[in-house]
Amino acid sequence: MNLADRLIGKIDKIVFIFTVVVLFLSFYFVYTLKQSYAQKETVQSLDNALFLTRNLLEEDQQHALSLSLLLSQDKTFLEAFYKNDRKKAFDIISQKIESLQKLQGYSFEVQVHDKNLHTYLRSWDYSVKNIPLASFRKGLVLVKERKKPLVSIEVGKRLNIKAISPIMKNGSFEGSIEVIENFGHLRKTLAEHGYALLILLDKKYLNIATTLQHHPVVFHQFVLVNDSYDKHSFQSLKHSNLKNLQSYGYFTQDRHAFAYFSIKNFTNQNLGYFVAVFENSTPLILKTHDEVSTEETNNSGVIIQ
Known part of the structure; x- marks a missing residue:
């Protein structure tokens, strides 16, 4: 092999190596860009998930609070409550729940408490009454003390959204009504x-x-x-x-x-x-x-x- 052939062979080898390096760097660059884009897309999706979940949770809490306030001011319910007619109060609450659930698509339960923070009635079990709650339901105590509604996530037998509104008469605390929502919505x-x-x-x-x-x-x-x-x-x-x-x-x-x-x-x-x-x-x-x-x-x- 003469000098010219050897020179051409070396040039071809250099070109081949250069081409391989360029192709490798190009593929690596494209792969890196693709991964970078995918990671940015993942982070964006995570941001959206976080933002959406928090906003929806706040909406559900506000919904529970609105229902609690609405029921605490319902005239037909208050009339039965002040007369201590549990059966009538229970029937009214049950009708309200059924109507609101059909209208709004939310599932919820209601508990009513008397002025001493004892169970007055539960929408899911009429037989339960007079259970003292103040010792382990600090939210009820706070509502009675401040005479203002409270909505939060609380641990009971389950984990729920609980919205509590005071029942007031002539500035006096007469009891409270609690709307309980799960996280199904x-x-x-x-x-x-x-x-x-x-x-x-x-x-x-x-x-x-x-x-x-x-x-x-x-x-x-x-x-x-x-x-x-x-x-x-x-x-x-x-x-x-x-x-x-x-x-x-x-x-x-x-x-x-x-x-x-x-x-x-x-x-x-x-x-x-x-x-x-x-x-x-x-x-x-x-x-x-x-x-x-x-x-x-x-x-x-x-x-x-």
């Missing part, structure tokens, strides 16, 4: 937007939330509140490390992305977490975030937590 609405909702309660409240004692446990610390849930999302959540969850944040596991925020009651205690989930194929490590949660009071004096 919230789960349904999120599902329509492509998100599953998993609700976690800290296990330390299981001595109160007795109906949840046999629900699935997550990460040895939380119990799943949902009666129904997306099994694939739940399995991914079970494999996640939830040790360092903060006030809110994002994380991914397997093929799912999670946006979460803490559940606070009206005394600002952390009860657990709302977790919105969607399928995601982009591997992504996301840091958690932290924020200060404070009690908010609007101009009408209604406490919203």
